[in-house]
Amino acid sequence: MSETGAVIQGAKVELLPRSLDPFHLETPVAQTSSDSQGFYHLNFSCKDECPLVILVTKDGFAPIEHRLVTLRVKKDYRMPKAVASLSATVINESGKPIEGALIFVSHESIVTPGDLSGLAGRWAFTDRAGRARIEELPQDDDVMIQISARRHRENRCFISLLPGENRLGTVVLKEGSEEEIIVSPLLPAGK
Structure with a gap:
């Protein structure tokens, strides 16, 4: 519903x-x-x-x-209207696009980094140009974006999504396997 x-x-x-x-x-x-x-x-x-x-x-x-948790579940689900979108380009430190990077957007906090299952969210993989777009995101004051790619450090940031907003940004992933938390690389379109 x-x-x-x-x-x-x-x-x-x-x-x-x-x-x-x-x-x-x-x-x-x-x-x-x-x-x-x-x-x-x-x-x-x-x-x-x-x-x-x-x-x-x-x-x-x-x-x-x-x-x-159990297979005998009766539950009503309420689906929020989709009002925002996200466009991002993922590149390495040399400025080259990273194909196949995972961009995951969740409107709930992730307790264990990398454990994305069980959360309401949207995801996309970047194309050859390192670009991805995620449509149909709900309005939310605390959205977490997690960007990861093989052989690169993971980036996470927190943003707010407003109705009709399209967030744009370029994210640089460093080589390695550690996690890096950044404040907000993705800005509203036109800023």
């Missing part, structure tokens, strides 16, 4: 194994869409005991991700 409680028909609902590797996107165990009353039913079998995540997406809404 929407933030206001209105039924959302046709939302895509996927059940995914929870991956601890942010560079590895899992194949859904089951998937369906919400019906005219906003209900869904997933049929699946899980041979091994494994952590699972429900991912709910719909154009025009920010995605919802919920980590399952």
